[in-house]
Amino acid sequence: MDAEPSTWQQSLSTLQQLINDSSSNSKIEKAAAAILEADSQSNNGESLPNDVQEVVQTIRLRALIGAGRFADAHQAAQSKDGADANALEEAYSLYRLKKYEACRNVCARYLEQSGDAEGANSRGMMHIYAQTLYRMGETRKADAIYSKILNDKGDLDTDEKEDVLANALANRSANYTPGSLLSSKNDTPWIEQVDEITSLLQSYGTSAANTNEEDMLQNYDLAYNLATYLLISSDARPRSSVIQAKRLLQHAEKSASTVLESSNQPPQDVGVEEDAKKQQQKLIAEKEAMPIKVNLAYAHLLLGGEENNKEALRTYLTCFMEGNKKGAASKGGIEANLLAAASNNLALLRDGKESVFDVLKRIPAASSCSVSEETVKGGKSAGGVTSIPLVGATPQQVRTVLFNRALQLAKMGNAGGCLETLAVLRASLEIAYRGDDEGEGKKTPGSPKSNGKKKKSVGKSESNDVSVSLQDVPTARPSSDVEAIAWNARADWVESELRRVVASDEKKPDDIVRSAISNLDKAEMGSGSGDEAAGALSFMKTQLVLHSAVSNGQTKPQPLIESLQSLPPLVQxxxxxxxxxxxxxxxxxxxxxxxxxxxxxxxxxxxxxxxxxxxxxxxxxxxxxxxxxxxxxxxxxxxxxxxxxxxxxxxxxxxxxxxxxxxxxxxxxxxxxxxxxEVEANGEELESMEIPRSAKKAGEASASTSKVRKMIASAGGKRGVARAQGNKKNREAILRKRAKQREAYLKELESKGLYDPNKTPQTKPDPERWIPKSQRSYNRRGRRGRYNSNIGAQGGGAGAGMERDAQKLDVAARVAAAKSGAASGTGKLSTANMQVSGSGPARKGKGKRR
CATH class of the missing domain: 1.25.40 (Serine Threonine Protein Phosphatase 5, Tetratricopeptide repeat)
Structure with missing residues (x-):
């Protein structure tokens, strides 16, 4: 007779049945916890084997993670028996709890002990490690780990490889510095050489891309991240890369909407529940596609042109309307950051078309220090500079927003606000991560509660001697010290423009630029040729040299030649x-x-x-x-x-x-x-185009034109822009009205038999169409006694009327008739053409005026 199965074996069978039936994570966790607890309390010696105990512990931890109970999973993983065996689950729990410093330590310890071991656990731990470094701002180390996962960790399936690539592209985009892709070796980054990336560009980034609806992008996130990477690094790429990014985003947007709307099938019974589920699925698809639309608008903005700018403006306005409906700006999170990015790009689009005050309000707030009341009206409470905070943004977004805000304040001539924002920017270049417990209980930057409160000064900027609260400084450290030096030079560039606008005896604009160029040269000599980000130094130095030449009004060839010869060899x-x-x-x-x-x-x-x-x-x-x-x-x-x-x-x-x-x-x-x-000619489109106008020669502008320009300049440009936009709208309305009238007129002619659109050639036009209707031959009646009997043909017509008008215009015939006496009707010569005889020259008066 066989022995009855033990208690833990029965419990394992029950746990296995729950897993096979796809039960809820809570049920699986409770069953696994009961097995472990019973094993710890058993005194009969029939305890779980070590390998079985590790499996049950792993099942419990993953059930807790699946249920979203990350704190419980972390606490359970730290037990005395599962600290080493369940390092993967412990690291993931810490990552989801945003304890990135602790997570990095767990990942580093595990990878150091395991070495280069193969397996899913090793790849998973490396992936968590790379994501943790990305969150902590150490993007260069994270990029190296992503490259190692793809090249050294065995064969990855398609889904896992695409996920790693998507995260690697996001990591590169999050901390990009302008010019960092420029290299003396002209080496293509490793991520652009991966087969999946090149295939994606060839299939969906060219004009001959597949547009078949059946062949949709299943991993549209990868296409979205690749397009974002191309757009952010467009300063080191040709214009064609922006076009490629635009096409990728168009396919990604279409795929996201199609895949998400059809992912969950509606229930079989037709009714309100089906409609509600469809509506919910549609909202999820729209929410997922909104970031793609915002980046697509940014691609239009980079391509430029009237049509692209209109398309970008429409997208941004739609994004704001949706955000206001959901209250995304006040709630914070991903949607708030999306609105902030759209608002910043809209400020770039409207720069020069709106006043600097309106453009400044569109730039989001990267910290409470950058939107303090003092930065707007010289210490007087202005209140509500912007309502869109930049929360949870990437380091690249934070640096860009601070730079744009400082630049607008410099244009306004607001020295205090500009120097304060530059101090925040310089301080943020030194902070990558504040620590696991630093951000707990901190107020949202730019929130109404933080406005108006006195800031506690705990630090000062080295160059401007402006007090900055380190608690308000966002984290935006670049991926290397070289890139941080380049960003400091960009801050010096804005400060030089401020000194140029606001006269100051403290610092001269040219001295600031020369000092920044000197710092870049020192950094370039110290970095060596092996630093892959050294191109940022050359890029920034080029901007400073060219800006200095243009701002000093250099127009002669020889000084411009000297400026170009002083550029870095990489650019020269x-x-x-x-x-x-x-x-x-x-x-x-x-x-x-x-x-x-x-x-x-x-x-x-x-x-x-x-x-x-x-x-x-x-x-x-x-x-x-x-x-x-x-x-x-x-x-x-x-x-x-x-x-x-x-x-x-x-x-x-x-x-x-x-x-x-x-x-x-x-x-x-x-x-x-x-x-x-072949290009089809469209006459109506040609008629609607504006006629290009240019001055005859330089300096030939009339006095009235210059006066109008002065009036527009004195008004600040805003009214002139609004009036021009109003006239443009009126012109478009007029053209639409003309098109409708023309169509109605042609239909009326066709009904009367005077016009046949299918006949070639068409009906001959009326030869007298240039003559007023009242004077045409077929409209004339008896003209005797009419009030307008003396009206002529005005250059046209037929019949006797035309002959009489021609005789009136024949001066030679009238002179001949006058000489022959015919004009007087008496048979005598007319005296109309005779000269009056005189008795010599007239006597001069006494000088009096009559």
Missing amino acids: SSPGTTVTLASLHGVLHKEESTSRSVEIMSSLGDDIPAKLAMAEFYLERNRYDDATKQLESILDENESATTNQLMSATALLVQALSYIDPEKANDYAESLREACG
């Missing part, structure tokens, strides 16, 4: 700088300068962008044979050239050949038309 060797430098040498009209310009152009190299730059250089100097050789060599290398490069080369080749070989130019132009496709 770029095709744009080389072509500009060669053009400035050519303007000097000296023999040595001309030879120098050709020598500079020859240093570009043999790649396709360099050849395009040389071809444009030759075209400007009417050297069409040399330009043709360069462009034909590009077309011969069509395998290595992109579609945009081939199209540009063909268009320039048509321009060059039109001067030396017109027939060949026509052949290339025909091939260009075939590649572009």
